[in-house]
Amino acid sequence: MSTGDTFLVLSAFLASGVEFVEALTIVLAAGLARGWRSALAGLGAATVVLAVVLAVRGPALTAIPIQALQRLVGALLHVLGPQWLRKAILRASGYKALHDEDAIFARELAEAEGAAHVERAGVDWYGFTLAFKGVLLEGLEVVFIVLTFGSAQGSIPLAAAGAAAALILVAGVGLAVRAPLARAPENAMKFAVGVMLTTFGVFWSVEGAGADWPGSDAAILGVLGWVVLSSFVLVRLLRRERLEAVPV
Amino acid sequence: MRRLAAFGRFWWDFVIGDDWLVAVLVVAGIGATAALAAANVAAWWLLPLAVPVVLWLSLRRAIRSA
Numbered sequence: 278m279s280t281g282d283t284f285l286v287l288s289a290f291l292a293s294g295v296e297f298v299e300a301l302t303i304v305l306a307a308g309l310a311r312g313w314r315s316a317l318a319g320l321g322a323a324t325v326v327l328a329v330v331l332a333v334r335g336p337a338l339t340a341i342p343i344q345a346l347q348r349l350v351g352a353l354l355h356v357l358g359p360q361w362l363r364k365a366i367l368r369a370s371g372y373k374a375l376h377d378e379d380a381i382f383a384r385e386l387a388e389a390e391g392a393a394h395v396e397r398a399g400v401d402w403y404g405f406t407l408a409f410k411g412v413l414l415e416g417l418e419v420v421f422i423v424l425t426f427g428s429a430q431g432s433i434p435l436a437a438a439g440a441a442a443a444l445i446l447v448a449g450v451g452l453a454v455r456a457p458l459a460r461a462p463e464n465a466m467k468f469a470v471g472v473m474l475t476t477f478g479v480f481w482s483v484e485g486a487g488a489d490w491p492g493s494d495a496a497i498l499g500v501l502g503w504v505v506l507s508s509f510v511l512v513r514l515l516r517r518e519r520l521e522a523v524p525v
Numbered sequence: 526m527r528r529l530a531a532f533g534r535f536w537w538d539f540v541i542g543d544d545w546l547v548a549v550l551v552v553a554g555i556g557a558t559a560a561l562a563a564a565n566v567a568a569w570w571l572l573p574l575a576v577p578v579v580l581w582l583s584l585r586r587a588i589r590s591a
Contacts, residue, residue, distance in 0.1 A: 348555075352551065352552065352555055353540060355554075355555070355572070356540055356541065356547060356551050356552075357540060359547045359551070359576070359580055359583065360541075360547060362580060363544065363547070363580060363583050363584060364543075366580065367584065367587055367588075372588055372591060418539065421539075475576060478551075479573055482551075482554075483568070483569050485555070486555050486558040486559035486562055487559055487562040487563065488558055488559075488561070488568040496569070503576070504573075504576055507577035507580065511581065511584065515584065
């Protein structure tokens with residue numbers, strides 16, 4: 278497996294994993310508060326919609342010339358990556374509260390328990406729509422990740438394999454513990470995803486713009502190192518600045 | 526119409542996120558890289574160099590507005 282392929286699988290795994298953890302929290306809240314029948318119906322319906330989107334959009338993307346695709350995907354990831362990194366750096370330096378899956382779960386659960394009971398087609402409508410919307414939105418992000426990463430690197434199956442591995446892991450652990458994955462290192466995962474997205478974004482944007490990398494695919498490692506170094510320097514600078522601003 | 530607006534908002538939030546300046550600077554950087562490459566000048570270094578600069582500017586904006 279080449280450097281690019283390894284990065285592809287790892288990036289798809291991490292980025293999809295973050296989305297699956299968030300989807301799991303919503304489905305658990307819907308299931309525990311409104312009953313598993315409606316939550317699982319919502320999960321199933323969203324999965325069908327996502328499968329249709331994947332079946333329709335997947336082949337269409339592979340028909341686009343690779344350089345045009347790299348230009349488009351590179352620009353998209355280059356915009357997305359720094360947004361993730363920005364939040365991760367703000368969290369790591371203490372300027373933004375850490376993402377707390379337990380708190381989100383408690384909030385979702387309280388809202389779901391307080392909602393009125395309306396039954397449609399034999400399922401509790403609130404539980405169904407909560408699970409459906411949560412899985413659909415997080416799932417659309419996973420579809421986007423798999424299609425864009427996979428098509429720009431020339432292998433949608435490899436990206437899908439990374440996402441599938443994340444799904445199996447998150448669903449398996451979720452089924453076993455029946456609780457939000459609060460112990461999943463989500464903040465560290467988000468930092469890593471931001472780094473990966475930015476690295477791929479820079480790499481493909483440069484290729485898409487018609488410039489050549491010295492060392493070809495191996496340059497990804499150099500870009501990765503640079504993005505990691507820049508991010509840690511920024512975290513340290515901001516952390517120091519924040520601590521100096523706190524009155525003693 | 527409401528669904529269309531919600532769909533548009535989803536993609537705006539997903540891609541552009543909290544700071545539109547990042548998108549503007551990235552697109553400008555890609556344009557500059559393409560222009561250099563078209564003029565047969567080595568251009569691979571420009572976007573990596575832009576990463577910490579874009580992040581720093583965006584982080585300062587985030588901290589100022591907090």
